[in-house]
Amino acid sequence: MAEKVEIPVQKWSGRVREVTLGATKEEGGTRTRSVTVGGEATLPFLHFEGELPHPPRIAIEIQDKKPEEWSPLLLKAWEEVIDDPAAWAKKAEERGADLILLRLSLDDAQGEENTPEKAKSTVRRVLAATGLPLLIFGPGQVDKDNELLVAVAEEAAGERVVLGVCEEKNYRTIVAAALAHGHLVDSRTPMDVNLAKQLIILIHDMGLPLDRILMDPSTGALGYGIEYGYSVMERLRLAALHGDTMTQQPILVTPGEEAWRAKEAKVEEGIPEAWGDWEERAIMWETMTATALIEAGADVMVMRHPESVRLVKEAIDKLWVKEG
Amino acid sequence: MSRFIATRAIRGANRIVQEAEDLLEKALAEHGPDTKVTFPNTAYYLPVILGLTGREVATLGDLKPALAQAGSLLHPVPRDQLWTPYLGEALDGGVATLLAEEAIMGIKYALGEQPERLDGYPDLVTAGGEGYCNGPIDDVQLRAWGIQLVDGRMPGFAAIVGAAKSNEVAVKIVRELQMRNILVFLCGNVNGRSIIHQLLEEGVELGYDTYIIPFGTDTISAIYPLGFATRSALTFGGMKGGQAREILLYNKFRVFAFVLALGEVDDLKYATAAGAISYGFPVIADTVIPEILPTGITQYEHVISMPFDDIEGQDDLERAERLVQKCIEVRGVKVKIAEIPIPVPYGSAFEGERVRKDDMRIEFGGKKARALEYLLMRDPDELEDGKIELVGPDFDEVEEGGAMDVGIVVEVGGRKMQKDFEPVLERQIHYFLNAAFGVQHIGQRDIAWIRISKMAADKGFRLKHFGEILYARFKGEPWNSIVDKAQVTLITDPEEMKKWLEAAREAYNERNVRVAGLTDDAVEEFYSCTLCQSFAPTHVCVISPERLGLCGAYNWLDCKAANQINPTGPNQPISKGECLDPEVGRWSGPEEFVYQHSNQSVEHVTMYSIMTDPMTACGCFECMVLVIPEANGVMIVSREDPSMTPAGLTFSTMAGIFGGGLQTPGAMGVGKYYLTSPKFISADGGFKRVVWMSSFLKETMPEEFKAVAEREGVPDLIDRIADERSVTTVEELLPWLEEHDHPALKMPPML
Amino acid sequence: MALTGLDIYKLLPKTNCKECGYPTCLAFAMKLAAKQAELAACPYVTEEAKAQLAAAAVPPIRLVTIGRGERKVEVGNETVLFRHDKSFFHPPGLMVRVTDTQPIDVIEKRAREVADYSVEYVGLELRFDGLAVENASGEASAFASAVERVRETGLPLILISSDPGAMEAALAKSDGTSPLIYAADEENWEAMSELAKRHQAPLAVLASGLEPLVELVEKVRGAGVEDLVLDPGCRGFDDCLVTFTHIRRLALQKNFRPLGFPLIAFPGEGANSPEEEAILAGQHIAKYAGFVVMEDFDPALAYPLLTLRQNIYTDPREPIQVTPGIYEFGKPASDSPLLITTNFSITYFSVANEVEGSGIPSWLLVADSEGLSVLTGWAAGKFDADKIAKTVKSTGIEERVSHRKLTIPGAVAVLSGELEDELPGWEISVGPREAVDLPAYLKIWKP
Structure with a gap:
């Protein structure tokens, strides 16, 4: 007689918090729908073991002006809309985005300094063009981030936008702006479990409720340190499931930005033949970075190429089959 | 609480509630209950009433129950012979006062009598209009300032009530506050004269742009700042109307505001002040009033009296400066220094720079002179924050390339400062001074050695700049979380130097004794260090007074200070909990903590044993201790020693096998000062188990080991311990030990 | 419960004879405990001690090798569910499938492509590992000649056929290369087990569902074959993730011997496009496959996949280094x-x-x-x-x-x-x- 196989089912004492991005009219905003992530009571896609109320979601990254430094492949993919963030957002929605991430630049298309007024107008137009919840990231310079994000937080009051990025060296103003206008924040730390946790605590200490914080532990791209990001995410998720409350935040990662920075995605010339077709490989570089991170526990993935988005969404659909 | 204050506050409260009720009756009669009541450009109804009672007042009629609630909070004025705790009653009165005051302002807005018009001051332009006081701060401005208050760019706000001694003093007080980025709210008067008049007469620009807001010349307009505070809690704290307790606590802990009462304090001011105290805002008066010092409702003192003319100072201006300083101190407002005022570049990029003999203008310490560094804790009241004093001549008279004595004495105070943090802070002096371009710092305590380059001296760098650097850095992040006040004295005068040298040496000695006396049994808490988890995810250092971190960089005191400075950082207190086994050093607290923080992979840990559940090793350990079963003892290999050991493993091989957060019975990474601790593997026989030790250790810590040998009762123990110069294999080790009659050979078997 | 270095030391001869290559028994014991040495290196360990140590040392997932020589592939011997717990040790073999119905020159071309492909990554040469030849024709001779051709590449092979006769013909052409026999099923297990024993080749066991699989594994082991590779029959994203997780957990956490073997996956059979196949293969790399058999071979997909495998199987305790x-x-x-x-x-x-x-x-x-x-x-x-x-x-x-x-x-x-x-x-x-x-x-x- 065969041995009876007893399927091991792990009992987890904790679960990830649910975080809702965006607000519909009933919820005080203007989005056509809001998106809730998190809530996991087990490891990614192990439906048999615990509740997994929400699948991972994809945010397509758009910029307030044509990002000249992006790979030509990306510029080509968004060619008709790349000069107009509103049209870009709309197109991104058509191409399957669940969320739109708008990145503000230091300078506008004319090379002049970006200002709070300009940023507000961009946000206004993007909000009008898409019904998806928005994430808005600053250009990544402390003073400029604070200046622009405070302004756009006011412009988007009530929309439950995710403001980013909060880093240890600069989070207070962004959190304050989120507090003032009912938004969420992205808490980013450099690939370390304890640092991730610590920044969540600091942000929470300022009075922002935990259901308004996404945890962004950063990652490297495929071939550029993805294994660090991957393991840190797995460890964070395990800690969350083991009941460590300050790690129980949904995870946001930016595989698009990371992968498209890699030479493998960016460059056409002067590369080994063994790398194969440029476009195919570049798209796969972003796709594989993203799918690996989903398996490690990512809840929101910020991506860039519409074809990668399609492939990752397909994979998510196939993984999102609940047994029984 | 002083009976005097309570009496007057309660009396003031009774009167203002009555006044509000009368006013409301009249308004109701004349205009009807449906008359709209709103504050312009805000969406919080009457915010104090909304916040504290949950009532959304929109009409005159809505005010009636609000005032009834205020009335219910009133208590009779205490009679002379009655002795009850007045605090609660006075605070109730304060809250009643605020409700009444806001009701009055609401009615006045309904009647078009607010904001207040100030005749004769055409320069007055505010959000309330030309020639008008401001009225409530509008929502847009609330958010803009609120963000800065929350993110810390603005330290807090000051509500000034009354009038200053003179126009000059009024301007000085406001400038001092402005300089520190503190919002200034103005209201009230003394005998008809208000600080608003004083500032306008002196041409001070008021309004949102200058962060100085005139609310009105009566005491009642003090309700607007409190409305601002309430709305901050509703906006930034996510509170709802009616969550009175939460709103008050939010203000206590997050809104750094205080009331500065200038001039005589009447009943209504006392009553309003009692309301402010409920928000956790302390009151500082420049007149004689009874103080309420014991803390509780506010974070620190409740009421401070600093009679203006009694403040130390050369003139009124200096007195005004001190007064503001005191306010800031009482509320615990942290003010940062943006730039260090020294004539050379400053930054960590210059930390490692050398000043060579040829480039040197002068040196302190070294072979030819003495340099002393001494940091000590003082009562904050004894300190003058920012004072930098040079006692004796500067170095201008010393020839180029010469040397002179210097003593650097840093005195710090703060509510979270502890005597135990003195050495931790003192050690920072090295890093702080080294970061100045053209300054080289070596050593510490009374063996410090500092050089200043010719270039730095040519640019004007002088001794007082040491003071500027130290002051700015100790008042900067993260140290300002324990240092509220600091002053620096530079001493070159021989007599003074001698005096301080003695004092410092005595203090060093005391510290040494204190550290020696700090035992694991004497404390309730150990500390964790999880700094290394980025590469050793299961590693948790448990640091106790008698066992420092295995990297050698953190001892128990360091951790304690680090936790105070960064409460969410890698050094967390671990309550010892129940002692499960005193022999091996097993407590329930560390066991639980290590289990939880090692990704639930290390179930047990002991403090004093290498054989039973020893601590994990990350990879940073200064020394590796490994059992040598053949010799019935252990060997200690230091990081600096590259040679082969009797175990057949080099240091780096052992780091590879035992590091990364593993727990390995028989092997343990340690900081070298743990070797000298009485608790060093005390469960396994202690230091007498050491049969082999890298010569580097013997040579760099001879005195320390000598003392250990004495303690262990084998004075020549160190000479009986083999090292790599005589023994590199286990075969050589045994005869060597026998020859030297090593005590471990006669001890009970380890395995 | 794993033995500590000191536990192991107590079982060793304690003679410091140095014949194991370490200067002391303690050093050897510590190395053993860290799984950085093999017990076999000690010539004097007693049988009794050996039994005790072996019991503690039997890897919960068996190490299985296919191919010989430089390019052999070793899979299994994994000890953790998450790489951060220690490390993943043996990267899954990436194999490309050809069928004996394809023209011989197409087979040869594909085989050469796979054999010659190599891509540099931080100073390492990354390559695919081998070929899987499928007996799609149902003919023994076609199968045998296809195998004969691909054998010339020297790459490790997987032979895919449910017909023991065809398998025998193919094995005859690949003697001495230790190919993986795929697969023993409910019908053919006795014959396949015989072949595996005779040719000293590892054997894949195919059954849908865990209980039938366990049952079949027990039979095959009963027939004397121990070098097994398991195919629980799942092919898609979700079922593979769940089933492979079950098997890995049972093997590691419950020490459940019948499932303590490497797993084989066929992502192409669960995918609609080459891209999707590569994505699913990526999942198999991260989540517990021992062999991944691909339908498609395209450098633009191979390079990211090889990189992912390299990254996931990097020892987290030893950082990746670039050449100074x-x-x-x-x-x-x-x-x-x-x-x-x-x-x-x-x-x-x-x-x-x-x-x-x-x-x-x-x-x-x-x-x-x-x-x-x-x-x-x-x-x-x-x-x-x-x-x-x-x-x-x-x-x-x-x-x-x-x-x-x-x-x-x-x-x-x-x-x-x-x-x-x-x-x-x-x-x-x-x-x-x-x-x-x-x-x-x-x-x-x-x-």
């Missing part, structure tokens, strides 16, 4: 900026990305910090003034730049003085602490 030496960005001239950093891969990548992104031609020296980052390296004495000076002197950079100005990372500013002593004639300037500030720094750099 001189790296050039843009075409640096003799008066271009010269920077130095460590050979920890993440450090190198962040610096290299920023320098490259700055568009300013530059020289980058990479010091051998043994894979430590700048601060850790400095703290551990692997990136100190001495090491930096040695790197400058030994790389020959002095002949390639005309200036004598070296920029060190801001985090080790403290080394500048000492370095000027070690490198007479050099000016040491302190760069930014964070790599992202490098472009701004390089813009204002002057020789």
Whole structure:
């Protein structure tokens, strides 16, 4: 007689918090729908073991002006809309985005300094063009981030936008702006479990409720340190499931930005033949970075190429089959 | 609480509630209950009433129950012979006062009598209009300032009530506050004269742009700042109307505001002040009033009296400066220094720079002179924050390339400062001074050695700049979380130097004794260090007074200070909990903590044993201790020693096998000062188990080991311990030990 | 419960004979406990001790080898569910399938392509591992001749047929190469087991569902075959993730012997496109496959997949290192900026990305910090003034730049003085602490 196989089912004492991005009219905003992530009571896609109320979601990254430094492949993919963030957002929605991430630049298309007024107008137009919840990231310079994000937080009051990025060296103003206008924040730390946790605590200490914080532990791209990001995410998720409350935040990662920075995605010339077709490989570089991170526990993935988005969404659909 | 204050506050409260009720009756009669009541450009109804009672007042009629609630909070004025705790009653009165005051302002807005018009001051332009006081701060401005208050760019706000001694003093007080980025709210008067008049007469620009807001010349307009505070809690704290307790606590802990009462304090001011105290805002008066010092409702003192003319100072201006300083101190407002005022570049990029003999203008310490560094804790009241004093001549008279004595004495105070943090802070002096371009710092305590380059001296760098650097850095992040006040004295005068040298040496000695006396049994808490988890995810250092971190960089005191400075950082207190086994050093607290923080992979840990559940090793350990079963003892290999050991493993091989957060019975990474601790593997026989030790250790810590040998009762123990110069294999080790009659050979078997 | 080094030491002869290659029994015991040595190296260990040690040392997932020689593939022997718990040890074999219905030249071409493909990644040669030949024709002779052709590549093979007769013919043509026999099923297990024993080849066992699989495994083991590979019959994203997780957990956490074998996956059968196949293969790499058999081979998909495998199977306890030496960005001239950093891969990548992104031609020296980052390296004495000076002197950079100005990372500013002593004639300037500030720094750099 065969041995009876007893399927091991792990009992987890904790679960990830649910975080809702965006607000519909009933919820005080203007989005056509809001998106809730998190809530996991087990490891990614192990439906048999615990509740997994929400699948991972994809945010397509758009910029307030044509990002000249992006790979030509990306510029080509968004060619008709790349000069107009509103049209870009709309197109991104058509191409399957669940969320739109708008990145503000230091300078506008004319090379002049970006200002709070300009940023507000961009946000206004993007909000009008898409019904998806928005994430808005600053250009990544402390003073400029604070200046622009405070302004756009006011412009988007009530929309439950995710403001980013909060880093240890600069989070207070962004959190304050989120507090003032009912938004969420992205808490980013450099690939370390304890640092991730610590920044969540600091942000929470300022009075922002935990259901308004996404945890962004950063990652490297495929071939550029993805294994660090991957393991840190797995460890964070395990800690969350083991009941460590300050790690129980949904995870946001930016595989698009990371992968498209890699030479493998960016460059056409002067590369080994063994790398194969440029476009195919570049798209796969972003796709594989993203799918690996989903398996490690990512809840929101910020991506860039519409074809990668399609492939990752397909994979998510196939993984999102609940047994029984 | 002083009976005097309570009496007057309660009396003031009774009167203002009555006044509000009368006013409301009249308004109701004349205009009807449906008359709209709103504050312009805000969406919080009457915010104090909304916040504290949950009532959304929109009409005159809505005010009636609000005032009834205020009335219910009133208590009779205490009679002379009655002795009850007045605090609660006075605070109730304060809250009643605020409700009444806001009701009055609401009615006045309904009647078009607010904001207040100030005749004769055409320069007055505010959000309330030309020639008008401001009225409530509008929502847009609330958010803009609120963000800065929350993110810390603005330290807090000051509500000034009354009038200053003179126009000059009024301007000085406001400038001092402005300089520190503190919002200034103005209201009230003394005998008809208000600080608003004083500032306008002196041409001070008021309004949102200058962060100085005139609310009105009566005491009642003090309700607007409190409305601002309430709305901050509703906006930034996510509170709802009616969550009175939460709103008050939010203000206590997050809104750094205080009331500065200038001039005589009447009943209504006392009553309003009692309301402010409920928000956790302390009151500082420049007149004689009874103080309420014991803390509780506010974070620190409740009421401070600093009679203006009694403040130390050369003139009124200096007195005004001190007064503001005191306010800031009482509320615990942290003010940062943006730039260090020294004539050379400053930054960590210059930390490692050398000043060579040829480039040197002068040196302190070294072979030819003495340099002393001494940091000590003082009562904050004894300190003058920012004072930098040079006692004796500067170095201008010393020839180029010469040397002179210097003593650097840093005195710090703060509510979270502890005597135990003195050495931790003192050690920072090295890093702080080294970061100045053209300054080289070596050593510490009374063996410090500092050089200043010719270039730095040519640019004007002088001794007082040491003071500027130290002051700015100790008042900067993260140290300002324990240092509220600091002053620096530079001493070159021989007599003074001698005096301080003695004092410092005595203090060093005391510290040494204190550290020696700090035992694991004497404390309730150990500390964790999880700094290394980025590469050793299961590693948790448990640091106790008698066992420092295995990297050698953190001892128990360091951790304690680090936790105070960064409460969410890698050094967390671990309550010892129940002692499960005193022999091996097993407590329930560390066991639980290590289990939880090692990704639930290390179930047990002991403090004093290498054989039973020893601590994990990350990879940073200064020394590796490994059992040598053949010799019935252990060997200690230091990081600096590259040679082969009797175990057949080099240091780096052992780091590879035992590091990364593993727990390995028989092997343990340690900081070298743990070797000298009485608790060093005390469960396994202690230091007498050491049969082999890298010569580097013997040579760099001879005195320390000598003392250990004495303690262990084998004075020549160190000479009986083999090292790599005589023994590199286990075969050589045994005869060597026998020859030297090593005590471990006669001890009970380890395995 | 794993034995500690001291437990093992107690079972050893304690003679310090050194024949195991270690100077002491304790050193050997500690190495054994860390799974960095084999018990077999000790000639004197008693049978009793051996039994005790072996019981503790039996890997919960059996190590299975296919192929011989340099390109053999070893899979299994995994000890953890998550790589951060220790490491994943044996990267899954990536195989490409051909069928015996394809024209011989197509088969040969594909086989050559796979055999010759190699791509460089941080100084490593990444390659696919082998070929799977499927008996789609149902003919033994076609199968045998296809196998005969691909055998010439020298790559490890998987032979796919449910017909023992065809399998026997193919095995005859691949004798001495230890191919994986795929697969024993409910129908043919007895014959396949015989073949496996006779040819000393590992055997795949195929059954849908865990209980039927366990039942079949027990039968095959009963027939005397121990080198097994399991196919639980799942093919898609979700069922493979769940089933493979069950099997890995049962093997590791419950020490459930019947499932303590490597798994084989066929992502192409659960995918609608080559891209999807590659994505699913990626999942199998991260989540527990021992062999992954691909339908498609395309360098643009192979390279990312190989990189992912390399990354996931990197030992987290040992950082990836890049080769120390001189790296050039843009075409640096003799008066271009010269920077130095460590050979920890993440450090190198962040610096290299920023320098490259700055568009300013530059020289980058990479010091051998043994894979430590700048601060850790400095703290551990692997990136100190001495090491930096040695790197400058030994790389020959002095002949390639005309200036004598070296920029060190801001985090080790403290080394500048000492370095000027070690490198007479050099000016040491302190760069930014964070790599992202490098472009701004390089813009204002002057020789």
